[in-house]
Amino acid sequence: MEVRGPSGDTVRHAKGPQESGSTPVTKSQTEAKVKARMEELREEIRRHDQLYYNDGVSEISDADYDALFRELKSLEEANPELVTVDSPTQRVGAPLPEGGSFDKVKHVVPMLSIESLRTDEEARDFSAKVVRFLGLESDDELEWHVEPKFDGVSAALIYRKGELVQGVTRGDGVTGEDITANLRTVRDVPLKLHMKPAPETLEVRGEVLIARDRFDRFNEWRAERGQPILANARNATAGALRRSDPAEVQKYPLEFHPYSIVRCDGYELPNSHAEQMQLLAAWGFAAPALDETVQGIGGCLEYQQRMEEKRDTIPFEMDGVVAKLDDMALRTRLGTNSRTTKWQYAHKFKPVEATTVLRAIEVQVGVNGRLTPRAHVDPVQVLGVTVRHATLHNEDYVLGLGIAPGDRVFVKRAGDVIPQITGLAMEAEPSVPADWSDAIPESLKDADGGIREGAIVQYREPFAMPEHCPSCGETVVREGKYVRCPNVHGCRPQLIGRTVHMVGRSGFEIDSLGEKMIVQLYDAGFMESPADLFRLLERPDEELVALDRWGAKTVANLKKELDEKRRISLDRFLAALSIPEVGTSTARLLAKSFRTLDELREATPEQLLAIDKIGDEVAGRIRAWFEDERSASLIQSLLDSGVEIVEEESAVILGNAFEGAIVVFTGTLEKMSRFEAKKAVEAQGGRVGSSVSKATTHLVVGGKPGSKAKKAEELGVQVLLEPEFLKRLSGDDG
Template sequence: MSSSASERASRLRAEIGEHDHRYYVLDAPLISDAEYDRLFRELQAIEAEHPELVCSDSPTQRVGAAPLTGFATVAHRTPMLSLNNAFSDDEVAAFDRRVREGLAAEGEVSYVAEPKFDGLAVSLSYEQGVLLRGATRGDGSTGEDVTANLRTLRSIPLHLQGSGWPALLEVRGEVLMWRSDFERMNEQQRQKGEKEFVNPRNAAAGSLRQLDPRITATRPLRFVAYGVGAVAAGVLPATHWALLERLAAWGFAVAAERRRVSGLAALLACQREIGSRRATLPYDIDGVVYKVDELAAQERLGFVSRAPRFALAHKFAAAEALTEVLDIVLQVGRTGALTPVARLAPVFVGGVTVTNATLHNEDEVRRKDVRVGDTVVVRRAGDVIPEIVRVLPEKRPPTATAFVMAASCPVCGSQVVRQQDEAVARCSGGLYCPAQRRQALLHFASRRAMDIEGLGERLVEQLVEHDVVRTPADLYRLGLLALLNLERMADKSAGNLLAAIERSKQTTLARFIYALGIRNVGEATARDLARHFGSLDRLLAADETQLLQVPDVGPIVAQSIRQFLGEPHNREVIEQLRAAGVAWSEGEAVAPAASAPAVAGRSFVLTGTLPSLTRDAARQMLEAAGGKVSAAVSKKTDFVVAGADAGSKLQRAQELGVPIIDEARMLALLGGVEADR
C-alpha cells in the first residue's frame, strides 16, 4: 500500500465529512451534488483497491450493512428520563417557584428554552471520539441497539469534530424528519402505488427501527442533539447553553430556535414566540422545553421519580375534533388494572386517525359522564395520547347507555376488586389471568424471587405467544422438546434453562411469597410474613385481623393479601406449584439481617464500576446491614462509594466535602471497621 493512497483516503474522508456537516447540519452546502458524488466514488475506489484502509468512521461505511434478525437491548449508562409536562401558565409558574426554592435563589433563574421535537429520542455513545453505539430510549433504562441504522444518518458524525471531547461521551437527541422531506417521501410512495406514511414522527420512528439498515438509509432522517448522558475523562462546560455550543462544535445539529432567558415572564414569552412560528418551522414540535441553564444547579435540584426537577416541557394546546362513542370496553393491563376504553368512530386529529381513547378509570367515566352513543370532543393529550375532553349533552340520543364496571375480569373471569382510596379496579387472578401472564412470569422468575436464570423477557414472550406456559406452575412441566421448538433455543441453552428451573424448586418461604406477585407485597413484607407465620398453610388460612398482626402490614396490604389468596384461581396455581416440587423448609425462621454498627443508619451513594461487586449487590449488602442507599449526593450523604469511571456524583461529593471511599473500605465498614470521615 502506498502512503499516497492512505493520505488521499484520509483527506477525502475529512473533506466528505465536512461537506456532510455543511449539507445535513448547517444547511449551507459548498459544492454541487455531482462534485460530492465524484469525491465519494474516488474514496470508494481507493478503499476497494486497499481494503486495509477501510475504517469504521469512513463515510462509505454508513450504508450497506446486512439485515438484522432483531434488535439487541442496550442498558443506558445513565437513564434517559422523561420530562414532566405543563399545559398552562400556572403550571410553569409553579415549576419556576420550585426551582427558585430548591436553589434558594433570591432573583430570577437563568433558563434555556428549546423546541420540543416531535421525533424519536436516541442516545449516541462515542469512545475516543468515534461513534460506538446508538440506542433508542426504550423504557428509559434499556433501549434497542439501532447502531447500524443510526450510522446511515449523515447528520450524525461518525467521528467527532474539533477537540476537547471526553474519552467517553453519550450524546442525547432526537431523530426526526423535516416536513419537506416527509412530503417528498410520500410523493414517491404515491408514484409507486404504495402506502403513504401518516405523519413525520411515525415515519421517522418506523424508518429508524427497520431491521434492514439499507432501508433506513433511503429515508430522509435527521438528528438534532439536545444534551448529554454519561461522560468520563473529560470536562463539560458550566452551562447548558455552552454545552449546546460545544455539541455544535463537535459536529452536531442543535436547535437554531433555542433561547437563553431569565425568569418566568421571559419563559412564557419565549413559548408564545416559538409557538407563533410553529407552522413555519421545518420540523414538527409539540411544545417548548425549559432547562435550568447552570449545570451545577441542575445537579443540586436532582430528580423526582423518573423526571428531572430542573426541566419542564411546556406543551402547546392540542388539536380537537368531534366524534361518536361506539362502545366502552375494558382492557386488562399487565398488572391486572382494568381500564375503560372508548371505541370511537374514526376521526383525524393531531395528525393521526383516532379510533380509541382511554377513560382511565371508573371515576373518570362518571366524572365526564361518557356514555355509549354520545358525541364527544377528542384531542391528543400532549399531541400523543388520545383523550375525551368533554361530552356534548345536547347531542346525546335517547338510546345512550351508561358504563357499568364489570364484577368479573373480561379475560379470565376472576373477581374484580377495587381497594379503598384507589381509583383503579383490578383483576384478582394474578397467577392465572392471561392478560397478566407475561408480567407474572417475569416477576416469578426474577433474581430476587425464584431466581430462574435464563428465563428473560424474550423467552417469556415466546412461551406466552405460543401458549406453552399459562401459569408459573407450567414452568415446572416444561420439556426439552417444547423449548427446542422456540426461536434461538438450542440443546445446550434449553438444557441449562431446565436445570435452572429444577434448581429453583428449592427456595425459601419468603422468596416464594414474593414470587407470587401479590400487590403491595415487596421483599421486606414477604420476609415479615414468612417470619410471622412460618408456614404457607398458616398464611393461606389467615384472615385480615391476623395479617394486621404482622409488623408493617397495614389495612391496605392486608386487604391485598387476602384478596389475592382468596381468589380460587390463584389458590389452584399455588397448589400446582407445590405439587410440582417447589418446596422450602416449613417453619423456617427468617432471621433479620445483622446490622453493622459502622453502616446502620448511614446514607451511601454508589457511583462508577466497582472492582468485584455490581452496584446492585453492593446496595443489597449495605441495606441488609442497616444502611440507606440514595441515588443523589447531598449534604446529608455520609459516604460516596466510588469505582472506575465515576461521573458527576463523584464531582458533587468533592464539591460538598462528602467522604469518598472505595469498595475495600466499604467492605471494611460492613465488617465493623469505622472509616475516617
Template sequence: MSGADKEIESFSEAEAHAEIDRLHELLSEADRLYFENDAPDISDAAYDAMKRRYLALEIAFPQHKRADSLSEKVAGAPVDGFAKVRHEVPMLSLAKAFTDQDVIDFAERGKRFFERDKDLDLVFTAEPKIDGLSASLRYEDGVLVRGATRGDGAVGEDITANLRTIKDIPHTLKGKGWPKVIEIRGEVYMTMAEFEALKARSAAVGGQEYVNPRNTAAGSLRQKDPAITASRNLRFFAYAWGYASQEPAPTQFDAVQKFGEWGFAISPLMVRAKSVDELVAQYKKIEELRSSLGYDIDGVVYKIDSLELQRRWGFSSGEPRWAVAHKFPAEQAFTTVRAIDIQVGRTGTLAPVARLSPVGVGGVVVENVTLHNEDYIKGIDSNGLPIRGDEPIDVRIGDTVVIQRAGDVIPQIVRVVLEKRPAEAVAYEFPHVCPVCGSPATRELNEKTGKEDSRRRCTGELICAAQAVEQLKHFVSRGAMDIEGLGTENIELLFSSGLVRTAADIFTLRDRRTEVQAAFAARREEQSRLREEASGKARKATRSVEERSFEGLDKLFAAIDARREPELDRFIFALGIRHIGETTAAALARTFSTIVELRKTGLEAAAAGGDVHEVFPSVNGLGDTIWEALRDFFENERNVAVLDSLLRQVTPKPYVVTISANSQVAGKTVVFTGTLEKMTRGEAKAMAERLGAKVAGSVSKNTDILVAGPGAGSKLKTASELGILVLDEDGWLDLVKQ
C-alpha cells in the first residue's frame, strides 16, 4: 500500500516523513488555488480529508513535523488588484469533524478543559456552514465604512464598493444597542437559482462558462466594476464578528440574533444545544434539508455558546479550540483513464497524472487525477502490499475508475472497476529516464531505513529544463522574491528564448532590452495570428506593438530592480532548497542573520560531511532533514555558482528580530511545571499563546520564563542553574495582567 492510502499505524519512519512532505506540497498548492485564485480544483471535503491525514501524521510522528508545518499557519495570501486591509482580529479557519465520534471528542475536550468548573454545563450553537466567500464589514457609529475579504486571515482586500451592492448588507445598522465600532463577519454566496440564471444568460451570448456557485460568487465579488457585482444578486449571511468596541451579547447565539435585529440576514437553522446528541440531531436535520435550501452548504458549525468560555479555551495552531465544522461526506463518480502523463517538478520528482474523461463531481468538472508514484500505479506500496483490494490492482489506460474529491489536490482514485477493463489494456511502464532532459530518473535510497524512496527523481538538476523553469517560477513567486510581471507565461518565454537560465539572469534583463522586447513582440504576433485564424478576421490595434512593448518592459524592469534588496527570509525561500519552506526560511534567517553567514556555514558543512550537528547550530524546530538539505545544497558546486552569481546582483537585507511591545511575554519561551491551582495546564498554555509567547515542554538555555507550581521537580532545578526567571502562578498572572 502506498503512502497515499496506507494506514498511519503501519508507517515506517521513512514512509511517514515522505508522506508528510507529499501532503505538505499538495496542501500548499490547494491553499494557493483556493485563497489566492478562488479556483479550487477539489471540494472542501477533498481538502479536509488530506489535511486531516496530514495532521494525524504529525501527531503520530512528531519528530518529522516540518518547521514550516501547515498546522502552524493560516493558509492563503491576498492577491493584487485591491487595496490591502489588515484585520484587527484575524479571520481564522475552523478545525474539522468528519464523524459523530469527532463531535463527541470535541465536546469531551471542552469538558476536560473546564474540569475545575464543577457545576458548568456546556452549551453549544449549531448552524449551517455556508459554502461561499468570507467577508468582514466594519461599522462605525452604525455606518458601513469598509468591507474586506478574508485573504490570508491576517490581511484581506478592500472590496467595500462591491459589498455595498449586496442587499443583505445594510449600509446603516437598524435598531439600537450596536457598539460604536464592530466588524460583522459572514459569508457571501450565490443562490443556485441565480447561478443557473447567470449560466443561461452567458450561454445565450456565447460568454464564459461558470463552474459552480462558490467560485462564481468569489469572481463576482472581485469585479473592478461594482455594477457587475450588483448584477449577480449575491447574498450574505452574518454569523460572527471581529473587532468590537464592546461585545454585542454575552453568548454566540444572542449575538447573532442581535445581527438580525440590526438588519442582517442570519440563518434560521441556528440553534442552541446542550448535548452531543442535540448537535448531531441538528446536523442530520440540516443534511436532510440541504437539497432544498437553494444555496450550497458543506457542513454544520458547532461553537461554545458562552463568549467568556470561548476566551478561556483560546486558540491552537491558527484555529479556535471552541469551534469545529462537522463536514458532510465526499461525493464519488465513475470515469475512464484516457492517458497517463509524466510531469517533472521543481525538485525533479516525476509525477504521474491520469488524464480522465471529464466528469462532474459536486458541481466541479474533474479531468485529471494524480497517480502519486510508480508503486501507486502498480497498486502496491514499497513493501509490495496491495493498496486497492486484497490483491495488487494497477491503473491502466482505458480503465474505468471511481474517483472522489477527497484526499488530494487533484482528486484520488478510490478503486479500479476490473470488470470493465478493456482486453487490450496493458500495464503502464514507468519511465526510468526524465521525459524532458533524458537524464536517468532514480529512486533514492534512504540510508537510515535501507528502503527506496517512493518517488523517482530526475538526476539532471539544473540541466533539466523542466526543473530549471519550475525553479525560476518559484524564485519569482509571491512568497519568494515576488517580482510583479514575471508570471508563468513570461518565465517560460524568457527561458525558451534563452534570455533567462538562472535567477541571476533576471537581474540583467535591462541590459538586454532589445532581445527581451523582440521575444515579447514575437509572442504577441503569434497570439494575434492565432486569434485571427480563430475569428476569421484581422484585429485592428489602437496602438503599435512597439509602443505597448516599451511600456510593459519599463514596468517589468522597475519591478525587478525593486527586488534587489530582498528580505533575507524571502531570499532563502526563493533559492528553492529542498524541504525549506517559508517558515523554515524565516527560522534560518533568524538563526544566521545574514546570507554571508548562512553561506559560510553551509560551505563548512559541505566540506566537513558527516554529522550535520558538528557544524550547524542546535535550533528548536530545525531538525536533521533541514540541515542535511542545506548541506546537500552547498555540496553541489553548480548551486554555489548560481548563488554567488545571484549575490552579485542582489543584496539580501540582514534579518532583524522585533518583539511586540503590546505584551510582557510576546516573543518569549515559557515552560509550565508542577501543579497549577488557579487554572488548568491547557488554559495556562492558551493564555500564554494568546499573548504571543511560545510554550515549550522542557527547560533549556532558550527558555525565558519557568512558571512553577507545587511539586515542581527537575525543571525548576535546571532553570535555577541556568539563571532563568522563575515565577509562581500568582507571579505569572501578575505579569500577564501588565
C-alpha cells in the first residue's frame, strides 16, 4: 500500500537506513517482541510526521519511510488483535456508499463569525468598546493573543477520553457535516491525545490548510498524471474535505492548525488562551509558530503591520490577522451576540490588486432575469489565484469606470475572494493590435464563429446594455439601476435557475439533483420548465442513463427521492415556486394566514396587506404572479404530476422519544414516506443519518432491509421495526 502522499509530504520519514531493509518479524517470535516492534514503528512514524508538519524537518528519504510503514502494516495484518486505533495505518477508512452524503451535525457550541475590520481606526474603536464594557482605564491593561488569519477551511475535532471520535465542518455555524473519516487522514491531526490524563470531552477548532510550496508540488504531481491543475489551495482544501473516499483525501497535503478549545470536560484548562495553545501542542497538535501575546491595541496594530509586510513570505495564504483577548474570564464577561463574539476581531489586509488587459464584456442573464456585465481579462495572478473573469456589478458601474476592450484595468479579489474590476489603469492604444481578433474568448462565439448576443469584444467598443435579452431576445425592462428580462417563463437561464431553486433546501430538497444535472436535462429536452421536474418519474430509465456520467444507481436514487419528496407542506411549496418577493420567511407567513393553496390564490390585496411584514409592493407582486396564466399552469402541472400539499402536522407525530438521537432508516416504510419519517424524527429533536456508524442510536427497519441491518447488529445499535418506530413517535413505547 502506498502511503506517502503524491507531493512527497503527506506523510513523513522515519529513522534511517537500518530500517529500510528490515525483515518483518516472523510469527515464531514472541508476542511481546512483536508488540514492542509495532509500537516502536508507530512512535517513529508519529515522531517524523510531527517533525515535518510542526517543525518543517525531514530526516530520511521517502523510500526509508515507506519501508517502515510497510513493515508496520505487514505486522498488523498478521496480528490484527494488536492494531491500535491511533496507528498511522488506521487513518484511512471506508469510502461513503455510492450516492451517499455526509451526516448533518448540530454544533454544541455554535461556530460564530468574527467581526471583520479594515482600518486601524476600526480596530481602536473595537478595543475602546471592550475597555468601556470592562470598566478599565486604558487598553494597555488588556493582553491580546494575535495570530494569522489563514485562508483555509474551518473544522471542529471532538475527542472522547483522548480519542478522536468526530470531525465536523463549520457549515452555517449552527449545523455542519460529519467528515470524520476525511479529517482522520490529515497527518498532523492526532488520532489519540499524546499527554495523559485526557479530558472526558475535548473540542478543538482550527483551520485545514495546504502550504504554498506543497500545493505547487501537488499540482506538479497531478499534471504528471494528466489530472486537472487545481486553481488555489483553499478551493483544493474545501474540495478534498468533501470527497467521498478518504483514500483520495489522503493524497492531498492537508494540515490542521488549531486556533481554539471550545469545550473541555474533565480537565481544568488554564485561563490564558496562549497557555491553552501550548497545551494543545503537548497533546499532539501543531504548535503555534506565528502567534504572539501583545499588550494593548497598539501591540495588535504593530503585529498586523508586520504580518502584512511579510505576507508573501509566510508559507500559507492569509488575508489578515485575528486578535482575541488572552484572558478567558474576560471573554466570558464580554460574551457574544447573535452572530459574532465580542472579544475578538479580524483585521483584514489591504486587498492586493493586479493589472491586466480587458478582452471583452459579456452581459449574462441571472436566475431572476437581471442582466449583469462580466469582464473577460487576460489571465493574471491575484493572491495566488489565476483570474480570467471578474464582476462588473451593473450598467452604472461599468459606465462609471469608463472602460472598454483593450484597456488595461485594475483587478482585485473583493474580500480576497471574488475578482472584480476596480478601475482603469491605462487606456488602450489608438491602433488595433494585429492579433486582437484571434484573442477573442471562444466562449463568446456562436456555432458559426460569430459573436454571441450581449458580448462586447471589438477593440475600444463602448459599453451599452442590450435592449433585448441575450438569451431569449425579449425586450428588457429597466428597474432603477438594474435591467431585467421579463420573460420569466421562457428565458432559459431563468428556467434553469428556478428549477435549481425548486429542488433546493428551501423547496422540495432534492439532494440528488444538482445544477449541472439540471442543465443536462434541459439540453436533452427532458425538461422545458420547472413544471417538468416530477414528470422525470415517467421517463424511461434508459433515456436518463444515457446522459453523460449518469448511471443506473444515479437514476434510481433520483427517482426514489422525487417520489418521496412529492408530499410537501404549503410553506415549502410556495417557497419552491420562485414567486417574486416570497422567500422562506414570507412563505411561512402566507401558509399561516391561509389554510390552503386555493385560499391563497383567491386572496385579495387587502387580505395580503393584513399580514404583518407584507406591504403594498410585495402584495402586488404576489397577486400579479397568481393571476398570470403561466403561474397557474405551473402549479397545475406540479399537482398533476403527483405533488401533494399536506398540512405540516400530518407529517409529524408529536412526542420527544428521539431527542438527541441519531436515526438511520433502511428498507421501505409502509405507513409513511422516508421523507415524512425524517421530518418526524427531526421535529422531536433527533437527527437522521445516511449510514450506520458508532454514533447511530437507532436503526429503523422497513420491508426489504439492506446491509445496514447487519452492520447495526455488529455495532450493537438498537433496531426498531416500523410498528415500534411509530409507537415511539407517538409517545406510546410501552
